[in-house]
Amino acid sequence: MSILKGAAVIGQSGGPSSVINASAYGAIKTALESDAITRVFGMCNGIKGILEDNLMDMSKEDPEELAFMKYTPSSALGSCRYKLKDPDEDETDYIRILEIFKKYDIRYFFYNGGNDSMDTCNKISKFMLRNGYECRCMGIPKTIDNDLAGTDHCPGFASAAKYIATSVMEVYRDSTVYDTGMITIIECMGRHAGWLTAAAALANYKGRGADLIYLPEVDFDLAKFTAKVKEIYAAKKKCLVVVSEGIHDKDGTFIAEYANKNMAKDSFGHAQLGGLAAYLANYIKGETGAKVRGIELSLLQRCAAHCASQTDIDESFMAGEAAVVNAVNGITDKMVGFEREYVNGQYKCNVKLFDLTIVANTEKKVPLEWINKDGDGVEQGFIDYCLPLIQGQTKLTYVDGLPRFVELKKVKAEA
Ligand code: F6P
Numbered sequence: 001m002s003i004l005k006g007a008a009v010i011g012q013s014g015g016p017s018s019v020i021n022a023s024a025y026g027a028i029k030t031a032l033e034s035d036a037i038t039r040v041f042g043m044c045n046g047i048k049g050i051l052e053d054n055l056m057d058m059s060k061e062d063p064e065e066l067a068f069m070k071y072t073p074s075s076a077l078g079s080c081r082y083k084l085k086d087p088d089e090d091e092t093d094y095i096r097i098l099e100i101f102k103k104y105d106i107r108y109f110f111y112n113g114g115n116d117s118m119d120t121c122n123k124i125s126k127f128m129l130r131n132g133y134e135c136r137c138m139g140i141p142k143t144i145d146n147d148l149a150g151t152d153h154c155p156g157f158a159s160a161a162k163y164i165a166t167s168v169m170e171v172y173r174d175s176t177v178y179d180t181g182m183i184t185i186i187e188c189m190g191r192h193a194g195w196l197t198a199a200a201a202l203a204n205y206k207g208r209g210a211d212l213i214y215l216p217e218v219d220f221d222l223a224k225f226t227a228k229v230k231e232i233y234a235a236k237k238k239c240l241v242v243v244s245e246g247i248h249d250k251d252g253t254f255i256a257e258y259a260n261k262n263m264a265k266d267s268f269g270h271a272q273l274g275g276l277a278a279y280l281a282n283y284i285k286g287e288t289g290a291k292v293r294g295i296e297l298s299l300l301q302r303c304a305a306h307c308a309s310q311t312d313i314d315e316s317f318m319a320g321e322a323a324v325v326n327a328v329n330g331i332t333d334k335m336v337g338f339e340r341e342y343v344n345g346q347y348k349c350n351v352k353l354f355d356l357t358i359v360a361n362t363e364k365k366v367p368l369e370w371i372n373k374d375g376d377g378v379e380q381g382f383i384d385y386c387l388p389l390i391q392g393q394t395k396l397t398y399v400d401g402l403p404r405f406v407e408l409k410k411v412k413a414e415a
Contacts, residue, residue, distance in 0.1 A: 003036050006107025011043030012075035013113035017156030018305040019316040020142045021076045025069035026320025027110050028058050036328045041413050045078035047120055050100045060411035068406035071396045073305035083267040084123050094127045103415050108136050108327050114143030115361055116268045122356035125333045136327035139335030140319050144302045146195035149362040150354035151337030155316035158389035159308035160301045161199035164188055168203035181237035183292040187277035190244050192216050194366045197244035201378035211239050216246035217365050218375035220255055226287050245273040310392030315349050322351040335359045347388035
C-alpha cells in the first residue's frame with residue numbers, strides 16, 4: 001500500500017453528545033501524530049466550514065488544552081444540520097468541497113455524527129471516488145439516539161442513558177415524598193428510536209423506577225395510557241412515567257404534535273420534537289385532578305458530562321483514533337462501529353468497519369422482544385445490553401468545584 005500524504009479535516013455535525021469531543025479528540029490527536037498526515041484542520045460548524053472556507057488549524061492548539069476535549073460536552077468545533085443535495089440534481093456544493101479539498105490538499109476527511117452526518121459523509125465519499133480525487137473518507141459515529149445501523153451501539157448513547165437512569169432514580173425519590181400524591185412525567189430524546197427512553201428501566205432494575213415506559217417502537221394510545229395512569233395512581237397515590245419524545249399514535253402522528261401542529265423541521269425534514277411532557281402533564285391533570293409535573297430532560301441529557309460513562313468516553317476516543325488509523329492504512333468509504341464480545345464473561349468492545357452506504361439514513365430501533373407485551377415497559381434483554389456500556393464514572397477535572405472544559409483558540413487556517 002502506498003502512503004497517502006496530505007492534510008486531514010475533521011468535522012462534527014448534528015445534535016451533540018457529552019462525549020462527541022472525545023471522538024474528535026481521538027481523531028485529531030492521532031492525525032497530529034501521524035507521519036502520513038501533513039496538516040490537521042477542524043471544520044467550523046461541520047460541512048458548512050468547508051463550504052464557507054472556514055477551517056481551524058488544530059496544530060495551533062496547545063496539546064495540553066486540547067486534551068480537555070476528551071471530557072468536554074457538546075461539539076467543540078461547532079455543529080450544523082445541513083443536508084447536501086443529491087449530486088445528480090445539484091453538484092454545486094460538491095464542486096465547492098472539491099475546490100477546498102484541493103486548496104488545502106485535503107486527503108483525509110473525517111465526519112463525526114449520526115445518521116444524517118453519515119449521509120453527508122457517504123455523499124462526499126462517493127463524489128470523490130467518482131471524480132478520481134484520492135481522499136479517504138471515514139465516518140465517526142455519534143448519537144445519543146443509538147440508532148445507527150450495524151454497530152452494536154453508538155458513542156454518546158451510554159452517557160445519556162446513564163444520565164437518564166440516574167435522573168429517574170433521583171426523581172423517583174423526590175416525586176414520592178408527599179403523602180398527598182403526585183404524577184410525574186419525564187420526556188427523553190431519541191426521535192424515532194426508544195433506546196434512550198428504555199434506559200429509564202435501569203432505575204427499575206435498581207428497585208425504584210418508572211411505573212410506565214413508552215417507546216416510539218410501539219403505537220401510543222392516549223386513552224389506554226390515561227386508564228393505566230389512573231389505575232396506578234388510585235392504587236399507589238403516585239405514578240412515574242417516562243416517555244420518548246417520538247411516541248406517536250397508530251396513524252403515525254407524534255403525540256407532541258397534538259399540542260403543536262406546526263412543528264419546526266430541520267433541513268433533513270426531522271420535526272423538532274419536545275413539549276410532550278408538558279402536554280401529557282396538562283392532559284393527565286385534567287383527567288385526574290392530581291398534582292402533576294412534566295419534566296423535559298431536553299439538552300440536559302446530551303450534555304451531562306458530569307454524569308458520563310467512562311466506558312463511553314474511552315470507546316468514543318477509540319472510534320476517532322480508529323478512523324484515522326484505518327484511513328492511513330488505506331481504508332476509505334467506511335464508518336467505524338463497534339462489535340461486542342464477552343471474554344470470560346467480561347464485556348469487550350472491538351472496532352468494526354461498516355459501509356457508509358449501509359449506515360447512511362438507516363435507523364436502528366429497539367428490538368420488539370425487549371419491550372413488554374403491553375408496550376409500557378422494558379424487558380431484561382435491554383438491561384443486559386445496556387449495563388456494560390454505562391460502567392465507570394467520568395474522570396472529569398474540577399477546578400474551584402466546577403468542571404474544567406476545553407477552551408479552543410480556533411485559529412483560522414491558511415492554505
Ligand atoms: O441528534 C439527536 C437528537 O439529540 C435527537 O435525540 C433530538 O430529537 C434532536 O437531536 C434534537 O435536535 P436539535 O438539537 O436540532 O434540536
